[in-house]
Structure formats: structure tokens, C-alpha cells
Amino acid sequence: MQRLGEKYQSVEAFGWAARDSSGHLSPFVFSRRETGEEEVRVKVLYCGLCHSDLHCLKNEWHSSIYPLVPGHEIVGEVTEIGRKVSKFSIGDKIGVGCIVDSCRACESCREDQENYCTKSVATYNGVHYDGTVNYGGYSDHIVVDERYAVKIPHTLPLASAAPLLCAGISMYSPMKYFGLAGPGKHIGIVGLGGLGHIGVRFAKAFGSKVTVVSSTAGKSKDALEIFGADGFLVSTDEDQMQAAMGTMDGIIDTVSASHPILPLIGLLKPSGKLVLLGATEKPFDLHAFSLILGRKSIAGSAIGGIKETQEMINFAAEHGIKAEIETISMEYVNTAMDRLAKGDVRYRFVIDIANTLAVTRS
Amino acid sequence: MAKSSDQNKAFGWAANDKSGVLSPFHFSRRENGDNDVTVKILFCGVCHSDLHTIKNDWGFSHYPIIPGHEIVGIATKVGKNVTKFKEGDRVGVGVIIGSCQSCESCNQDLENYCPQLVYTYNSRSFDGTRNQGGYSDKIVVDQRFVLSFPDGLPSDSGAPLLCAGITVYSPMKYYGMTEEKGKHLGVSGLGGLGHIAVKIGKAFGLKVTVISRSSEKESEAIDRLGADSFLVTTDAQKMKDAIGTMDFVLDTVSAEHSLLPLFSLLKVNGKLVALGLPEKPLELPIFPLVLGRKMVGGSQIGGMKETQEMLDFCAKHSIVADIELIKISDINSAMDRLAKSDVRYRFVIDVANSINSA
Numbered sequence: 003m004q005r006l007g008e009k010y011q012s013v014e015a016f017g018w019a020a021r022d023s024s025g026h027l028s029p030f031v032f033s034r035r036e037t038g039e040e041e042v043r044v045k046v047l048y049c050g051l052c053h054s055d056l057h058c059l060k061n062e063w064h065s066s067i068y069p070l071v072p073g074h075e076i077v078g079e080v081t082e083i084g085r086k087v088s089k090f091s092i093g094d095k096i097g098v099g100c101i102v103d104s105c106r107a108c109e110s111c112r113e114d115q116e117n118y119c120t121k122s123v124a125t126y127n128g129v130h131y132d133g134t135v136n137y138g139g140y141s142d143h144i145v146v147d148e149r150y151a152v153k154i155p156h157t158l159p160l161a162s163a164a165p166l167l168c169a170g171i172s173m174y175s176p177m178k179y180f181g182l183a184g185p186g187k188h189i190g191i192v193g194l195g196g197l198g199h200i201g202v203r204f205a206k207a208f209g210s211k212v213t214v215v216s217s218t219a220g221k222s223k224d225a226l227e228i229f230g231a232d233g234f235l236v237s238t239d240e241d242q243m244q245a246a247m248g249t250m251d252g253i254i255d256t257v258s259a260s261h262p263i264l265p266l267i268g269l270l271k272p273s274g275k276l277v278l279l280g281a282t283e284k285p286f287d288l289h290a291f292s293l294i295l296g297r298k299s300i301a302g303s304a305i306g307g308i309k310e311t312q313e314m315i316n317f318a319a320e321h322g323i324k325a326e327i328e329t330i331s332m333e334y335v336n337t338a339m340d341r342l343a344k345g346d347v348r349y350r351f352v353i354d355i356a357n358t359l360a361v362t363r364s
Numbered sequence: 365m366a367k368s369s370d371q372n373k374a375f376g377w378a379a380n381d382k383s384g385v386l387s388p389f390h391f392s393r394r395e396n397g398d399n400d401v402t403v404k405i406l407f408c409g410v411c412h413s414d415l416h417t418i419k420n421d422w423g424f425s426h427y428p429i430i431p432g433h434e435i436v437g438i439a440t441k442v443g444k445n446v447t448k449f450k451e452g453d454r455v456g457v458g459v460i461i462g463s464c465q466s467c468e469s470c471n472q473d474l475e476n477y478c479p480q481l482v483y484t485y486n487s488r489s490f491d492g493t494r495n496q497g498g499y500s501d502k503i504v505v506d507q508r509f510v511l512s513f514p515d516g517l518p519s520d521s522g523a524p525l526l527c528a529g530i531t532v533y534s535p536m537k538y539y540g541m542t543e544e545k546g547k548h549l550g551v552s553g554l555g556g557l558g559h560i561a562v563k564i565g566k567a568f569g570l571k572v573t574v575i576s577r578s579s580e581k582e583s584e585a586i587d588r589l590g591a592d593s594f595l596v597t598t599d600a601q602k603m604k605d606a607i608g609t610m611d612f613v614l615d616t617v618s619a620e621h622s623l624l625p626l627f628s629l630l631k632v633n634g635k636l637v638a639l640g641l642p643e644k645p646l647e648l649p650i651f652p653l654v655l656g657r658k659m660v661g662g663s664q665i666g667g668m669k670e671t672q673e674m675l676d677f678c679a680k681h682s683i684v685a686d687i688e689l690i691k692i693s694d695i696n697s698a699m700d701r702l703a704k705s706d707v708r709y710r711f712v713i714d715v716a717n718s719i720n721s722a
Binding site: 109110115118120179248272273275278279280281282283285286287288289290291292293294295296297298299300301302303304 | 479642645654658
């Protein structure tokens with residue numbers, strides 16, 4: 003496959019970037035490469051705010067490259083296509099998620115699991131094969147290889163589809179892979195935030211029974227009435243947790259902050275699975291007995307491959323699944339980040355890029 | 365139902381406190397009930413769990429304790445409801461001797477995951493009697509928890525299969541290690557469990573690498589046990605070369621150790637099965653799990669049906685443990701050596717020929 007080589011970055015772009023680990027975002031003029039043969043240029047319409055954006059802006063994973071333009075829940079419109087592009091036409095509404103390239107040759111890539119390729123390239127803060135640093139979706143347009151973009155069916159409202167590109171696939175993929183999707187299965191979802199709330203909707207669409215496990219008792223009403231969860235457990239309530247022991251086939255844990263997992267393992271039935279999504283730096287304490295006495299397991303999962311992301315989008319369109327969002331203007335983004343840090347969002351911020359970015363350019 | 369009488373006098377060796385020192389001990393077994401089989405014990409394997417229990421490493425030991433759950437013997441009496449066995453049959457008794465027999469796990473032949481599981485020793489039966497294990501002359505067990513010892517499986521070197529064998533066989537099946545020949549299994553720790561895992565892995569057509577702290581056991585792992593390769597965890601370059609090469613790792617080590625190097629050996633979607641029972645929590649790093657969709661799972665022995673299947677499989681493939689036969693009077697020095705991993709690879713007590721009552 004022809005690599006891009008060193009391409010002159012000739013197309014002007016505008017977005018918001020952080021210059022240092024304060025994470026404070028402000029207007030940023032930069033440039034993108036010309037559209038390659040197998041690439042599409044996408045005018046960004048909406049971009050979701052993922053908690054990973056916040057972690058990265060603040061350099062919490064010690065790998066941030068500044069200036070940093072985050073954003074990997076991108077929905078936009080195709081404005082230009084390379085001459086070998088076959089998946090999309092100009093005017094198509096498409097989505098771009100967390101990765102924009104991979105090695106394309108390893109076992110993971112060949113099995114449509116590009117997300118597990120050790121050389122996968124992140125949409126932002128990743129280094130492209132031509133040596134340039136990637137800038138994400140808090141910007142007016144993006145250029146991406148068609149292989150790493152997905153089509154958004156016209157039945158899905160665009161703004162609330164954006165969070166599916168990261169939060170949605172992050173929940174959909176492990177539910178399918180770990181056999182938790184379907185009637186007769188009881189799934190616990192830990193954390194009712196950006197990922198958790200979409201997870202409840204997917205799980206219900208699969209026909210699974212869903213219990214939300216949260217440290218915030220106040221989210222019970224939304225969990226049960228808006229998202230359709232079957233049950234709600236307050237994780238700090240020992241009696242509730244005790245009563246629910248041994249009742250779940252699987253648990254998807256969306257919480258990234260360090261937290262005890264022994265109580266969660268206790269909620270599992272024998273042979274139950276705890277799937278961790280949060281990228282926590284500090285190791286957890288593993289009480290081997292808790293897994294041995296009950297043949298339980300703990301696994302990780304990270305987004306999904308592109309093929310599965312398309313499958314997830316199509317499933318969401320078919321079942322009317324969308325994120326519960328608060329649409330914001332570009333200039334609100336720093337306030338939104340502060341609120342996100344405190345968990346003060348019902349349940350995902352989405353930036354209205356098309357209508358509010360350009361005006362911030364002085 | 366559980367009455368003891370003079371006929372059921374029994375004799376064994378028990379530990380009386382957490383020094384773990386074993387000494388002669390007189391006690392009695394229940395009368396043989398309608399569903400019971402009385403077993404004259406011929407051999408009993410010495411499992412590392414026996415050592416952990418007599419030393420109260422896990423904090424739930426109740427003394428006096430006669431350990432031993434790798435028991436092979438002869439049925440000397442069978443109750444009137446017993447259909448599976450007759451007097452004179454060679455039988456085995458493993459790690460469990462009771463369960464509720466009505467829960468979801470029991471109904472799926474997974475008695476080992478029954479919440480009311482009864483262990484062979486250091487436990488109480490439903491009627492309140494304290495259970496004592498196989499370092500003794502006889503045992504009385506409900507037929508559901510007695511196994512038929514296949515012809516062709518020697519009583520002495522077959523005994524350790526009743527715990528070590530099923531402990532590795534069950535997760536190998538459950539976690540998908542036996543579905544495809546040619547998959548790569550890493551066996552961490554070459555002791556009682558590990559050496560049997562190598563043999564069973566090879567019988568299933570897997571490529572097997574032994575993972576160990578030192579190169580001491582390398583030539584026997586390869587020449588005698590049939591492992592394909594041997595990886596020393598302290599050899600940084602070899603460990604680096606082995607990154608992402610294994611489909612599965614069976615971790616049999618109960619001493620404190622880091623899981624991170626073992627995770628790095630796994631391919632994407634790889635599975636680590638933790639079988640060792642450490643005293644303290646292990647550190648579980650999250651990034652390797654998330655970035656490679658890797659998994660750590662546990663497993664505890666197997667149900668009775670699967671244990672029988674395992675014995676039959678081992679008989680068919682001539683898989684037995686590598687043992688050092690000892691007299692009961694040598695048990696304390698054997699325990700000292702076991703604590704230092706100084707055994708190739710399982711002690712087995714020649715009970716019938718060395719136990720005698722006063």
C-alpha cells in the first residue's frame with residue numbers, strides 16, 4: 003500500500019488547542035495535508051467531548067504533544083475525495099473515531115481489530131506515518147483515510163451520533179465479544195457517565211437485563227426512567243451491594259479513577275466476567291481467591307475495530323439509540339472541561355463546531 | 365446419620381497448630397451410610413494447599429487438621445444405594461466431598477462452584493462433623509464425590525491428578541486452550557501443577573513454553589516433560605523476544621509475584637489463568653488488559669464429571685505425575701522440602717504401607 007511520504011501541509015485549518023498541561027484551550031491556526039488518493043476531507047459538524055480528551059490535555063498519561071487539538075468523536079460532511087476513494091461520496095455524513103491509521107498487516111488489522119494493532123495511530127496526539135502530529139476534531143476539518151471512517155445513516159441525528167464514535171463503540175464491542183448481549187443476560191454497568199448511559203441503551207436494545215452501579219445516588223431516576231435500566235445500585239451502600247451478590251453474568255466498568263474491584267467481583271455469578279474500560283495508571287489489587295472461587299475473570303477492552311464501529315452505528319440507527327447530550331459552543335469548551343472533571347454533565351458534551359467555531363477566529 | 369462407633373476408628377497424622385508439624389492422631393469416621401463408600405487409603409498426594417492449610421497461611425484453619433485430598437484407595441464397603449462402585453474397586457477422592465446438590469452450579473456438574481461446597485479436609489459437613497483428609501488409613505465419602513480410577517492409571521503416580529491434574533485440566537478446557545492444536549501455552553511455575561500442565565498441554569497438541577525464575581529445571585522440562593521451550597523470567601532479552609507470543613498462560617505460582625511480565629507475553633486477546641493461591645493480593649496492571657483485550661481468570665479444581673473425564677483422558681494418554689514416594693513418618697521433612705520447592709514434582713505418601721495404628 004502506498005504510504006503518503008512527506009506531504010507538504012498546505013491546507014489551512016483552524017481549531018482550538020492546548021499549549022501546555024494546564025489543558026486550557028484557545029484558538030489555533032494550523033494546516034492539514036492535502037487529500038491523498040485514498041483519503042477524504044471532512045468538514046467537521048460536531049465533535050463530542052470524551053474524558054480521554056481531558057486526560058490528554060492535562061498530560062495525565064505523560065505522552066501529550068503540544069499544541070494539542072483533541073477530539074475523537076467527530077461527525078462531519080465529506081467535501082473532497084481522493085481519486086481511489088470508493089466508500090464515500092461528496093456530501094456524505096461520516097464519522098471519525100479514535101484511530102485514523104494502523105499497520106494494516108498484523109493479525110489484529112487483518113481481523114478487522116485495528117484498535118488492537120500495536121502501531122495504531124490516534125486521531126489526535128498520534129504521530130502519522132508521514133511524521134506529522136495528528137490534530138483532532140475540535141477543528142473545522144480533518145483529512146482521513148477512508149478505511150478509518152464510517153458512514154452515518156441519515157436516520158441518526160448528527161449531534162447525538164457523535165459520542166457513539168468513542169463512547170458507543172467502547173460499550174458495544176465488549177458486550178458482543180464477552181457474550182453479554184442478549185436476552186437472559188444480566189449486565190452490570192459501573193458508572194453512569196458518557197459511556198455508561200449509552201451502554202444502558204445498547205444493553206436494553208440487545209434484550210439484556212441491566213443494573214447500573216453508581217456512587218451517585220442522584221442518578222437513579224435518570225438510569226431507570228430515561229435510560230431504561232432495570233435496577234440501580236449505590237456502590238457505597240453495603241446492604242444493596244450485598245443483596246446483589248452473585249447476580250450478574252458480566253459487568254462493564256467505565257470508571258477510570260482508581261476504585262476497589264473486589265465488591266464488583268462479588269456481584270458476578272460463577273463464571274462471570276468483569277470488563278474494565280477505564281485506563282487507570284495505578285494497578286488494582288487482585289485478590290486471586292475472588293476469581294478462583296467462582297471461575298471469574300477480569301478483562302480489558304478498548305473501543306472496537308472500524309468494521310465493528312460501522313456495525314454499531316447501523317445498530318444504533320436501527321434501534322434509535324443516541325447519546326444524551328448537552329450541545330455547547332466552541333468558546334464554552336474550557337468551562338465544559340471543568341464541569342466534566344467534576345462529572346457535571348448529563349451525559350456528554352458535544353461541540354457544535356459548524357455553527358460556533360469559525361466565529362471564534364479573530 | 366453420621367454416627368461414629370468403635371468400628372470406625374481411624375488413624376492418621378494431624379497438625380495441631382500453625383507450626384504445621386504433623387503427628388499421629390486417633391479419630392473416627394462416620395458409619396458407612398446408604399450413599400457412602402468406605403475407602404481403605406493406599407496413597408495420598410501431598411499438595412501445596414496441604415502445607416498452606418496446616419500453617420494457617422490463609423487464616424481459616426481449624427485444628428487439628430489431617431490434610432490430604434489426592435487420595436487413591438480400595439472400596440471396602442458400599443452403601444445400599446451405591447450403584448457406581450462395588451467392594452474391591454479402585455477409587456479416588458479429590459478435593460471436595462460434598463455440595464448442596466441442588467443449585468445451578470451443582471445441576472451443571474460444577475459442584476466445585478457450589479456456594480455450599482464441602483472440602484475434603486478443614487471443613488464441616490452439613491451434619492456438623494469436622495472433615496479430616498487423606499493422610500489417614502480410611503475415609504468415608506458420598507458416592508457422588510468418589511471417582512473411578514481407570515485401569516492403566518497407577519495408584520501412586522495417578523494420585524496427584526485428583527487435585528493437580530483437574531486443577532490444570534479444567535481451565536485448559538474452559539478457557540479454550542484445547543480447541544485448536546498448535547496454540548501456544550505458557551506454563552508459569554514448574555511444580556506439582558506446572559509439570560502436569562506441560563504433559564496435558566502436549567497431549568492436546570499445544571506448543572508449550574515453561575516460564576520459570578531460574579534455568580535449573582530447563583533440561584528436564586524439555587527432555588523429560590516434553591516442553592517445547594523454556595523461558596527464564598530474569599533473562600531480560602529472552603523475555604523481550606517473547607513479548608506477544610503466547611495465546612495462554614497458566615500461572616501456577618502461589619508466591620508473591622508480578623503479573624505484568626506474564627501479561628506482556630500474551631498476544632492480543634490472550635488469557636492468563638491464575639491458579640496459585642497467594643496470601644496477599646497481587647498487583648493487577650490495567651493498561652495491558654485494556655490495550656490488548658487481555659484477560660485474567662481464575663479456576664478451582666473441576667466438577668466431579670469433569671474430574672472423571674480428566675482421569676480417563678490421562679489414562680488414555682499415559683499421563684501421570686512425577687512423584688517421590690515417601691513414608692508417612694517422613695511427612696514433616698517432606699513439608700520442609702516442599703516449602704523450598706525441593707521436589708520433582710509431587711510427594712506421594714505410601715499410606716497403606718507406612719501408616720499403622722498404635
